[in-house]
Amino acid sequence: MKKKQSIIALVLAAIVTVLLGWTMIKGWGPTGTGSMKNINLGLDLSGGVSITYQAVKDNPTDEEMSDTRYKLEQRAQQYSEEAQVYLQGDNRITIEIPGATDATTILEEMGKPGSLYFIKQTNDDGTENYTYDSTTGEYVLNGKTIEELEEDGSVVLTGKDVESAEAMHQQNSTTKATESVVQLKMTDEGKQKFADATQEAYSAGKSIGIYYDEKFVSVPSVNAVISDGTAVISGGNMDWDEATSLASTLRIGSLSLKLEEINSSVVGAQLGSAAVSTSVKAGAIGIVLIILFLAIVYRLPGIAAGWALLIYVELNLIALNAFDLTLTLPGIAGVILSIGMAVDANVIIYARIEEEIGAGKTVHAAIRDGFKKAASAILDGNVTTLIAAAVLYALASGSVRGFAMTLALGIVLSMFSAMVVSRLLVNSLYGMGLKDAKYYGTKKERKGFPFVEKRKIFFTISCILLLAVPASMIFMHQTKGSALNFGLDFKGGTSINVPFNEDYSIEELDKEVEPVVEGVTKDSNIQMTKVVGGNNVIIKTRSLTLEEREQVYQAMADNFGVDTSEITFDNISSTVSKEMSQNAMKAVIIAVVCMLLYIWIRFRDIRFASSAILALMHDIAIVFGFYVVSRISVGSTFIACMLTILGYSINSTIVIFDRIRENLPELKREPIESLVDRCITDTLTRSIYSSLTTFITIFVLFVMGVSSIRDFAAPLMVGIVCGAYTSVCITGALWYVMKHVGKNKYVPSKAVQNKTKNK
Known part of the structure; x- marks a missing residue:
């Protein structure tokens, strides 16, 4: 690229960045079209409409209520994939739809018999x-x-x-x-x-x-x-x-039952406005830290990567608005994973460029070959995760489907950012005259580590961790009554409608009211939702006995002067229905099978696919064990967290397998053990840096977020660390064991094979 063309390209890139930034922050026109402030937020982040229906029929059966609830859930998802529908008492059903403020139209449509x-x-x-x-x-x-x-x-x-x-x-x-x-x-x-x-x-x-x-x-x-x-x-x-x-x-x-509406109201965000502003600040800080990290480590290409990442974030937020997607905590997980994959793609590319320069190539040739050689790993990693997202979108529902949509959108944009935007910026900077190799870095020879030789140590560590999972489940079941700390999303509980004498904010409720309720219920998974236009607060907790309900009455009266005659209690079902759980499980299984088939086809070796899937199951099991031991609430974000680990783990593994695949045909004769060790060492920097940058984003979210966001971020951090360990220490050794148990421990290249045939 000539200097004049390079200057024009960089100026245009700067203009596009500014315009995208303006669109993201301010938007266009009186309504702020394209602005991130117009992104639809879920009940947890922005609130919405809550409608309660009652069956007209006396004493409806459980089957009739369950069927009606399921069909209402399907209808509600026309308005938002993140809608929640749950049973309340014996004959009532409550629907909560995020982002909506006018209950009239929804009331007309939702309650229709549909006969x-x-x-x-x-x-x-x-x-x-x-x-x-x-x-x-x-x-x-x-x-x-x-x-x-x-x-x-x-x-x-x-x-x-x-x-x-x-x-x-x-x-x-x-x-x-x-x-x-x-x-x-x-x-x-x-x-x-x-x-x-x-x-x-x-x-x-x-x-x-x-x-x-x-x-x-x-x-x-x-x-x-x-x-x-x-x-x-x-x-x-x-x-x-x-x-x-x-x-x-x-x-x-x-609908199996004829319904009548008994209550409708606009409810506030479950997590409060602070949760949104905190998440935005944490995300901004995390991205700034990542950009600084890339610039320090990869120098000029790192600056280009940071610029491309900024454009990616702008495009992603604008696209969330353009496609009318609803963003919740699970959706944020999809965004975080796609940011991690965008960074990962750039790390793979620039690590390759350093290698090519270290091998003696000119900077121009190194840039060209670096992008070319990184393409297969980026493509396979992203396509594999995209397959999982497509299956989840097609078969799952609710928050899982919302996660899949945000993830798929992010993956497509991250590939565009790395392979098109980043490439344009690097070539333009080179064309500007920045051609000295010192601006691009040179890979230093890293002393190899015998990963395969030490495999028994790593396998032993993993076996101990995996055996600890069922052991901790048994222990927790005996001491806590349940292996997992299921939240309201999965097991239901009690809904308490409390008319306070003053208007509390969600933050004040968290500080003043929640400790009082938790002291009575001994439940750390309490959810509180404000009813807009009044002082009523809906408190959801585990199922309470009559004695515990009396204690709540007394606590509300003693601490807040509430008229106990106005407090109402209702039993509520889970918001994650049986059908939703089954659909999610079915989708995950099919997604894993599809990923296995894709890896098998692309790598032409079932052992690559089998090793990758076993490593994936290893990571998910460890994170599952963390939920057991930490007693973090298992709710809808649990599903999103597991799916995020699934996507992240498979992507990390594919990078190493791609290097093994690349090196196999070029070798004349090398011990397979040495080959695997060398491939892991060659990609070690990428594994560390990629995991570190993603970890930084989530760690900032963990430090700055409210309690529910911390409960969401902690398992993700464990999963990232576990995924890095597995991809480096387990997957290569696992492939080695599968391929060469009882076989020749050397890998002949095609040249050697052809020479043997000609004899």
């Missing part, structure tokens, strides 16, 4: 089932209830016969205007029912009424027999949003 019926115009004796009311301009049932119509055979299909429903645009045959409609596709059984019903209606010149949520949404005349199992709901002047909502509701299915 769909296709009704014949006349029954078997010729009586009209529905008639047109000229005063209202709508069709109405002709005296019979839906139940009675089902009994006499007038209902030909129901929502259970619908396989899928999609919103689409269609031209009105009469007005020629484009209108929003919902196209239905029937099940195999429904297809036959629909064909029979349309055959009968067509022969008699009758219509079939489509009855949804106690009113007719369409009454089309049947002009032909419909045997392909498709139907269209049109009319009623539906706009696109209404058609989309209707299609989604029909796909999910009707």
